[in-house]
Amino acid sequence: xxxxxxRNARPLVRAFYERDPRRVAREILGKVLLRREGRKLRAGxxxxxxxxxxxxxxxxxxxxxxxxxNRVLFGPPGHAYVYFIYGNHYxxxxxxxxxxxxxxxxxxxxxxxxxxxxxxxxxxxxxKRREADPRLLTSGPGRLSEAFDITxxxxxxxxxxxxxxxxxxxxxxxxxxxxxxxxxIGISKAAHEKLRYVLAGNAFVSGKKI
DNA sequence: TTATAGATTGCCT
DNA sequence: GGCAATCTATAAT
Numbered sequence: 244x245x246x247x248x249x250r251n252a253r254p255l256v257r258a259f260y261e262r263d264p265r266r267v268a269r270e271i272l273g274k275v276l277l278r279r280e281g282r283k284l285r286a287g288x289x290x291x292x293x294x295x296x297x298x299x300x301x302x303x304x305x306x307x308x309x310x311x312x313n314r315v316l317f318g319p320p321g322h323a324y325v326y327f328i329y330g331n332h333y334x335x336x337x338x339x340x341x342x343x344x345x346x347x348x349x350x351x352x353x354x355x356x357x358x359x360x361x362x363x364x365x366x367x368x369x370x371k372r373r374e375a376d377p378r379l380l381t382s383g384p385g386r387l388s389e390a391f392d393i394t395x396x397x398x399x400x401x402x403x404x405x406x407x408x409x410x411x412x413x414x415x416x417x418x419x420x421x422x423x424x425x426x427x428i429g430i431s432k433a434a435h436e437k438l439r440y441v442l443a444g445n446a447f448v449s450g451k452k453i
Numbered sequence: 454t455t456a457t458a459g460a461t462t463g464c465c466t
Numbered sequence: 467g468g469c470a471a472t473c474t475a476t477a478a479t
Contacts, residue, residue, distance in 0.1 A: 331463095384461070456478070456479090458474105458476095464468105465470095
């Protein structure tokens with residue numbers, strides 16, 4: 244998809260997110276995350292996500308009930324929930340379900356479409372041997388957050404459906420591949436639940452090739 | 454007040 | 467394959 248077309252695309256509407264995270268997770272594959280800063284544009288196709296349910300999902304941050312940290316999850320749908328993990332990394336989620344009910348989708352991997360140079364800079368890969376591997380840009384929740392300069396102070400609570408927002412999700416060329424459902428990664432609670440959605444065979448899916 | 458686990462990644466052996 | 471980095475919420479003193 245042409246860069247100009249992406250830049251002018253309208254964000255997905257709030258109703259898209261106002262549903263069960265499992266539905267949203269499946270349908271958000273193939274959509275495009277945009278960071279718009281003046282003339283600069285970073286864009287990545289969503290190829291891997293995980294659904295986190297409400298207070299009944301032991302692995303979800305919402306399981307402990309509403310706290311200052313996770314309040315976005317209980318707010319209106321279509322907002323960014325950004326948290327810091329392992330003392331090193333930010334992760335980007337989108338809130339789902341109607342206001343008052345928790346639920347979200349964790350964005351785990353992107354296929355870079357535009358602004359790769361900026362992403363390399365943000366990731367600190369310039370001049371390194373590893374610079375050549377495009378998978379290191381956005382393949383993994385911590386990596387894509389760093390590539391898009393996503394931080395808690397900057398983006399937590401941001402409305403991803405607002406036309407004027409610098410961080411939005413827009414329509415893409417479609418899923419462009421079959422959706423595969425697997426167990427979630429990196430969790431210990433409710434680890435058997437199949438709530439991870441990937442575009443089968445896409446090279447930018449994190450972890451081992453499936 | 455202190456301890457610990459966690460929706461991860463990069464560098465080491 | 468192992469482990470350090472080092473923020474946050476929650477559990478344990």
